[in-house]
Amino acid sequence: MHIPIQRLIRLRAQIVKELLCLLCDPKSRMVMIGPPLLQLLVFSFAVTLEVKHVDVALLNRDTGGAAIELVQQIQASTLVDRIRVAGSERELAEMIDTQQVLAGVVIPETFSRDVAQGKSGTVQIIVDGRKANAGQIALGYLQTITSNVATTLRPASGGELATVRHWFNPNLIYRWYVVPSLAGILVTLIALMITALSIARERELGTFDQLLVSPCTPTEIIIAKAIPAFLVGTALALVMMGAGVFLFGIPFTGSFGLLLLCLMLFILSLVGIGLMISSICSTQQQAILGTFAIVVPAIIMSGFATPVENMPAALQWLAQCIPLKHFLIILQGSFLKALPPVDVFANAWPMAVIAAVTLTLATLFVRSKLQ
Amino acid sequence: MSTQRSYGINVRRLVAIARKETYQIFRDPSTLLVAFVLPIVMLFLFAYAVSLDTRNVHIGVVLESDSEAAQSLAAAFSGSRYFSVTPARDRREVESQLIAGHLRGFVVIPQDFTSHLQRGQMDALVQIITDGTQPNTATFVANYAQGVVSNWTAMQISGSTSAISIQPRFWFNAEMESRRALIPGALSIIMTMIGTLLTALVVAREWERGTMEGIFSTPATVLEILLGKLLPYFCLGLIAVCVSTMLAVWVFGVPLRGSVLTLLLLASVFLIPALGQGLLISTISRNQFIAAQLALISGFLPAFLLSGFLFEIRSMPRVIQIITYIVPARYFNAGLQTVFLAGDVWSLILPCIGAMLLLGLILFALVLRKTHKSLEV
Secondary structure, three states: OHHHHHHHHHHHHHHHHHHHHHHHOHHHHHHHHHHHHHHHHHHHHHOOOOOOOEEEEEEEOOOOHHHHHHHHHHHHOOOEEEEEEOOOHHHHHHHHHOOOOOEEEEEOOOHHHHHHOOOOEEEEEEEEOOOHHHHHHHHHHHHHHHHHHHHHHOOOOOOOOEEEEEEOOOOOOHHHHHHHHHHHHHHHHHHHHHHHHHHHHHHHHOHHHHHHHOOOOHHHHHHHHHHHHHHHHHHHHHHHHHHHHHHOOOOOOOOHHHHHHHHHHHHHHHHHHHHHHHHHOOOHHHHHHHHHHHHHHHHHHOOOOOOHHHOOHHHHHHHOOOHHHHHHHHHHHHHHHOOOHHHHHHHHHHHHHHHHHHHHHHHHHHHHHHO | OHHHHOOOOOHHHHHHHHHHHHHHHHHOHHHHHHHHHHHHHHHHHHHHOOOOOOOOEEEEEEEOOOOHHHHHHHHHHHHOOOEEEEEEOOHHHHHHHHHHOOOOEEEEEOOOHHHHHHHOOOOOOEEEEEEOOOHHHHHHHHHHHHHHHHHHHHHHHHOOOOOEEEEEEEEOOOOOOHHHHHHHHHHHHHHHHHHHHHHHHHHHHHHHHOHHHHHHOOOOOHHHHHHHHHHHHHHHHHHHHHHHHHHHHHHOOOOOOOOHHHHHHHHHHHHHHHHHHHHHHHHHHOOHHHHHHHHHHHHHHHHHHOOOOOOOHHHOOHHHHHHHOOOHHHHHHHHHHHHHHHOOOHHHHHHHHHHHHHHHHHHHHHHHHHOOOOOOO
């Protein structure tokens, strides 16, 4: 009875000390809170896979009505900001080479004649292959425009057979996808960095030895190091999610309680990974660079930029060890899909496993340093 | 008062500082981890993990009708190389899978499919439902599913040819393999990390530990100290570029259509603003945690998101387009993609080099203003 209370007091003192360390330096306080929020704003607007307002080069060798119709429709679309008329193939090539335009449209002399004769008029679309993503998307838009023009030129019988409906995000607003995902990514970066530095910093400055000679047990050290990062990470994530709902107007359809629970699991797993890195490293530089070496591949493989199921099977297995991968599914699902509890738990338990394993390992590493 | 004599360069002193810094690089395995292991991992991931060429997207096909026409349309979906199809008889089966994220969309071929088709009431007969939570994949599913349906219609029903046919051509990347465009972009991220993050950390450490003051007490001038510190990282960056380029060309099959010299020139010029940024960060922060955060925020993330390597700059809002002009990776990325895939297009490369030099000059001017050989903060 006597010992646990003492332990609690000790623990409390240590947690207070860690919190003070983290929050009392005005520079580090600012770096932790300001930039992530600023970034959420900037990148939410920047990160879009929509392609619009690009310039397109046009080499039109045809003077017929079909060609004029096509050019007008291209001009009218949101894809194109300006059509830059090229006089020759060389001029067109020059514009693409120097990236003045993303794509070029070549209409041959025979185009209108072919259309009038009931044949297929051929249009060549040249895309800058250096821009794999934007190029393909622009091509998709141009294909839609031409097929619309094609139906006005030669109405098909019956009309369009298929209709498309996008569930959960009917207008495919890209920000609805980006803001929650970015919140997850930015929290990952901050939480990992804070915890990775915590032990390594003490070791570099020599104060870790003092901790080791104090009556604190390894478990207490780990708990005390984990709690400040846990609190900061959770608070930051909540603010960012709040910004998503109230600032960006993203619908939140799921259960907030479940999401909060998963958020805590997510941050706990990050804290575990960070502490594990930290307990191995002997300098801050090692801890920071080690974190980078882990966090950059983790973000790339998390399914944010490209779907996980596009990756080779071995990498998909590896992706299961990334807390962000699971949390992104829960986060997006909770915002837009009203993700049912069963599916939430299906993605939550891997994070719990990661947290348990990494926190245990971190404690073991600290204990092995004790001996 | 010391600033007056702080600008000369004595080669011997410069070399001595550079040598000390080099030893430090090789003594700490974490530096080598970031300079060599991380680039290899990144190139590997960009070659195999990040694929924009979506294939085999999981969709459901709900076949409510048993008629021959309906089955032939369903077969058209199964035969498409873009989709991997889960067949179903009832849309409720696939709806829950869509919510769970196992399917990216589904197609409903309704019960009255054939009868409507025969009466010529074709409008909106087939429904394509996508998972809009991931807009990019949703667009893909919608476009390709419509493509399958309209091809099927053209073959089965109308028989007349479309008025316009398109011949797409991808210049510089005929197969439109995304890795060919992504790997050069990945290089610019790697270089940002080596140039900005490493220098920011190393110099911040000296400030934090107080050893910077020790160096300042030597006769070396500010310029010698800064150059001596940067030189080894400059070389490290160039070595990393060479290693990454060899990997990209020989292992991942990215063509190098321009000359190696142009590539090295671009890389050397890019390192100037990158190193300058790292120095500036460390001089301002004087603390490794803050330096790392700032390097991440002002270096790595902009190189990833604002350099135009994944996201088209022209489609961003105007304000953000203006911000991209001060991101050195923007110019490096355009230059690299051109050197690798198009060749030495000087009319594009020269402006990029000019812009990077200008940014570098501004950054170094700021660093020199902020760094004094004096001890008061």
